[in-house]
Structures are given as C-alpha cells and as structure tokens.
Amino acid sequence: MFAVRMATMVLALLSTGLVAGVFFAYAISVMPALARTSDRTLIEVMQKVNIVIINPWFMFAFMGTVGFTALAAALHLGGDHRATLIWIGIALALSVIAFAVTAALNVPLNEALDAAGDPAAIADTAAVRADYESAWVRWNIARTILTAASFLVLCGAMFVAGVQHGKSADAAAGQAVSQPSGQAYAQHGGPVAGQQFSQQSAAPVAGAPDGSQHRGR
Template identity: 70%
Template sequence: MTAARLIALVLATLATGLIAGLFYGYANSVMPALNRTDDRTMIDVMQKINVVIINPVFMIGFLGTVGFSILAAALHLGKDQRSTLIWIGIALAINVIAFAVTSGLNVPLNNQLAAAGDPSRIADLAAVRADFEAVWVRWNIVRAVLHTLAFLVLCGALFVAGTQHGKANAAGAATPDQYVAQGHPGQFPGQPGVAVYR
C-alpha cells in the first residue's frame, strides 16, 4: 500500500467518523435538551448553532466525507486494489446519500429557520418551531446512521487494505535459497554479515 493510498483512506475514514459523531451528538444530547426548552430558546439556539457551525474545521470534515472518499477510490483503481476499492465504493455511495440528506433536507430547514428572523420579533414561535424541529431531528438521525455505516465500511476497507498489503509482502519475501536461485549469490537482504554461497 502506497503512502498516498493509506493517507487518503485514513482521511476518508476520519472525516466520516467525525461527522457521524457530530450528528450522533445532536441526536443524543443537543436536540433532546433543546426539546425541553421553550420555543424562543430553541429557535434562538438553533439559529446561532447554524451560524457558528459554518467554519473551516466543520467544512473540511463535512466535505471530506465525500471528497476524501473519492480521492481514496481514485487511488485504489487497478486490478490489484479491487477488493479494497469495493469497500471504498460502498462507503462513498453511503456518504453521498448522507451528504444529500444534509444538503437537500437539513440545510433548507436551517435556512427556513434563519429566514424567520429574530426570535423576539416572531409572531408565532410555536408554528416556526413545529415546522422545523421534528422534521430536522428525523433527518438528522437518518444522516447520523448513514455516516456511521459509511465509517464502519471504511474501517473494513482499511482492514482489507492492510491484509492485502501483508499478503503481498509475504508473497514477495525471498528465502536465502530463493535469492540465490534468482541469480543473486552473496549477502541475503535483511541479514547483515551473513553471506550465502552455492
């Protein structure tokens, strides 16, 4: 396994795991806590979260779920990498679906909440909350599950890649007799000071 392949696969796995964890955190703590607050607090906090979360650290991870997966897949093209590529391809497909859920469902809901304006000036806070919360929570759980599945598949890809690399190294290792038979009498690689002659 080349360094570039390994780095791309690790980055894809890391990005996917981080985003899965973020959405899991929303589902497991943030949204249940906000569910216990009043309408104005819930709307105000979510509006603020949706602003501050758009930062380089989040965007690298979020875009990296797909971007790094594509890079890893591209670097694993070729017959000898096919078994690893299959795993990466499955993870990429799942990440793309999860990305589409966020972009096509959660983000529009965030924009809708932002368009409602300052919570202190919203006439019907309950209606704004009702149009946002339950649907957003539902799709957040869906994308969390999808990214978690993609993370597990990428872990599988790392395992397969490592196993394949180990087998290739084992197959390519020569014994002293094989080394001599290949026309290289003399010192056997990896055994300093030991000369083999026939």
C-alpha cells in the same frame, strides 16, 4: 504508493468519524435538551448554531467525507486493489447519500428557520418550531446512521488493504529468497557445473595413446 493510499484512507476515516460524531451528539444530547425548552429558546439557539457551524474546521471535515473517500477510491483503481475498492465504494455511496440528506433536507430547514427572523418578533413561535423541529431531528438521525455506517465500512476497507499488502509483501519476499537459492545450486554442483564437468572429462588428453595404439605396440 501504498503509504499515499493509506494516508488518504486515514483522512477519509478521520473526517467521516468527526462528522458522524457531530451528528450523533445532536441526536442524543442537543436536540433532546432543546426539546425540553420553550419555542423561543429552541429557535434562538438553533439560529445561532446555524451561524457558528459554518467554520473551516467543520467544513473541512464535512467536505472530506466525500472528497477524501472519493480520492481514496481513485487511488485504488486497478485489479490488484479490487477488494479494497469495493469497500471504499460502499463507504463513498453512504457518504454521498448523507451529504445529499444534509444539503437537500437539513440545510433548507435551517434556512427557513433563519428566515423567520428575530425570535422575539415572531408572532407564532409554536408554528415555526413545529415546521422545523421534528423534520430536522428525523433527517439528522438518518444522516447520523449513514455517516456512522460509512465510518465502519472505511474501517473494513483499511483492514482489507492491510491484509492485501501483507500478502504482496510475503510473496515478494518468497520470490527474493528462492532466486538466490537457485543461483547457489547452479554454482555448487548444479546442472551448469555438472555439464561443464562432463565436457572436460570427455575431452581427449594431449599425447595420451588410445587403446588401438597400445595393442599395436
């Protein structure tokens, strides 16, 4: 079961890291580069990006930030995994907030940009850009920070889970060592063997005269 829990946490960590990397790349390279281009170029590029980004690879990672983290939390329910569950719960909350920012803020901005139509036919490209760029960049930075924080917290969760598993393994090994030692003590002069020896010593020997008979003779 430990292997299953760890595998789920690895998937949550991987998906969260990948998505955080995508958002981070936009924040430090893509959007700063587009900021130096014309209004028409920015609109055209981002319209195409909004089409290409909807692919199985990105969607698997994006949905996995919440899905795999929630599954990892479910597998750690119980008193024995309370410390790890707290870390996973924090990571899950951060991922849910980042997901909500994307769905409620970035996606509607993308849809509005797509609805503007062909950049060559837009009468006022500057107005379309103004309604889109600054808000999208701001919310992208917010979700980048949230997703990166979730990734770091998941790293902490994996560390705590490893420490807990190590302590449990050490305790089980110590118990396994102490039990055979106690059995060996009982077999080689322990209380059970000593008790049997005392009972055999106290038993009378058949045909042996006691003290009173020896004095009478």
